[in-house]
Amino acid sequence: MEAYQRLLEHNIKPSMQRIAIMKYLMTHSTHPSADVIYTELSPTMPTLSKTTVYNTLKLFAEQGAALMLTIDDKNVNFDGDTSLHAHFLCKSCGRIYDLPVPEASKSVEMYEVEGHRILEVHNYYKGICKECFEKRNID
Amino acid sequence: MEAYQRLLEHNIKPSMQRIAIMKYLMTHSTHPSADVIYTELSPTMPTLSKTTVYNTLKLFAEQGAALMLTIDDKNVNFDGDTSLHAHFLCKSCGRIYDLPVPEASKSVEMYEVEGHRILEVHNYYKGICKECFEKRNID
DNA sequence: GTGCTTGCAAATCGTTTGCAATAGC
């Protein structure tokens, strides 16, 4: 699907900046931070400002067009893939990987627990990723 | 159990400050931030510094004596209860509640997935808590 | 007295805010 279409589907009025940021999210499954997106897009969009990147990502998250991940305490990360999946943060290299949600948890759908209305479910794992482990790249 | 004992069990050399912070965590299930702990302890420990609170909490987390929660993008929160449970963040009032992990997920014990070594599992829910929902206290 | 712990002040850095300039209908 195109970035432009995706914005319309989430009731987001398209603009050059919004399309560029959505396209970046759709073509990079690296769970970038706002700063990374700004740095990457900046060369080809010299007038882009960091404020716009922050505003846009916040808007995407609010409209359900992207996920806001709080797995890393250093900064917030974004994911253009809004389907059900878990995330793994490598404590050594800082990369975030996608992981499937364990089969046993898939059936669990909760919208309310102990009176609290649940709007988002986050499944985070933290540890040492395969690459760092094999390289003994542990700090 | 006493805070002092708890420190020893986690190979943490006890000190006045460390005991006070551990005691605070053990008697408050409010998932405080470093700043909250500092503000609460400060009156009775006037010489306590924020740096020490940050250092101590980091040490506790490293030694497995406390959990470091990244559920809130505003700041990191700490939990003295290291047993298996989930967390719920109210997007309206910001409070963090403990929740049981769904029965179906309890059996899932993973230490390695797709080659990545898993050291921590975090189960976060976000939404509107019972109190805020009943009060229509939604922003 | 050596090494760990503490505390102050300053620095860092991700993120937000205020507000003026701009673009799109």
Add this chain to the structure above:
DNA sequence: GCTATTGCAAACGATTTGCAAGCAC
């Protein structure tokens, strides 16, 4: 022209760092 969007610079605030002083064995 009116409203929403963008962008710059400044502000903010949580956390970290450098380093000197204090404590414990």
